[in-house]
Amino acid sequence: MHAWPASEVPALPGKGRDLQIHDTATQGTISLAPGPVARIYVCGITPYDATHIGHAATYNAFDLVQRVWLDTKRQVHYVQNVTDVDDPLLERALRDNLDWTELAERETALFREDMTALRMLPPQHYIGAVEAIPGIVPLVERLRDAGAAYELDGDVYFSVESDPNFGKVSNLDAEAMRLLSAERGGDPDRAGKKNPLDPMLWMAARPGEPSWDGGSLGPGRPGWHIECVAIALDHLGMTFDIQGGGSDLAFPHHEMGASHAQVLTGEFPMAKAYVHAGMVALHGEKMSKSKGNLVFVSALRRAGVDPAAIRLALLSHHYRADWEWTDEVLAEAVARLERWRAAVSRPDGIAADALVEEVRAALANDLDAPAALAAVDRWVELQIATDGDDESAPGLVSRTVDALLGVAL
């Protein structure tokens, strides 16, 4: 699949700092010092509805990770998937009397537009589940041949008991795992499973549903977790720097993915850091396609909201916080954008070298975007109140805000 166009990232004077980031698996902040090419896998959308502010907030977090790494003069190898075949997509297509491929293509196209408008850097490899199937089948066969998978009425399940490290990504107790499994695509109550938590690796073809050649597995379609493992291992290999997504992916998705990879490679963890963004709510409840309490990025854009203001609204919350989208959040971001633009439109101003370092320090400290905004706010206030004569300052601030925060002034 093609991704979307990259906005240019201006180079800043000096060099950025290495990222300290919270890792869900070790439940602490870790210091990540990737090699010259940093490797990140971010779980992509299931394209059955438009991009909402919750999605955008999560992708914003991982866009900041890339910007920090680029500022340390590293290259970034970024991979993202599109879950372009899965139950929710097929169910929505059926409900709306649409062809499921058309629905997936339409919503993926809209996602690309939204990401472009928000200046999110694109992945180098943007891979659909469907196009990954030829790589998924042999992995499921290997898991089965290693005794880590078993068949149930033609479907193939992964046995969580085959992984000695199972549970070490999300650190949840058995009861919490069972509840979340039922909520998030698992089937803990299906009779005949070895362990209720065992996730499906390969679903045998169902009447009226799409299916693909599964070699010795028979015709069917892939499970969700193996999709991301196959794509990640194919394009990044083992022990890449970050696997990212919203906090609702820690269990079961990233836990199961780590387990699949552990059995396939004998290594743990698949990613050096498991990084999870908080959930954005609307009217007191997590924004979710299934509940329908959504604010769409595309709807805001159509209403004339500057994407840079949307981006500032996302940045005004720490990525790990759960927060609520309100009209005030957006209004504050619109006002901030105006103030910042007025400040950098002056021909000269207050020296900004210290500001560059403050923004760098804030982001390197577990992506503290609110602290980065506060630092820019302080410069903007001084700039408006005082008569500085540094001609390079407004340009340097614009470039800093663009390079590190993805906001075009």
Ligand code: 5CA
């Ligand atoms: N296709 C899978 C990942 S492989 C999936 O979870 N797709 S999704 O469309 O449901 O979600 C895409 C990303 O947005 C995930 O990282 C998810 O955790 C995140 N996300 C979904 N809802 C919210 C929300 N309300 N707030 C923050 N992030 C969210």
Ligand code: ZN
């Ligand atoms: Zn995923």
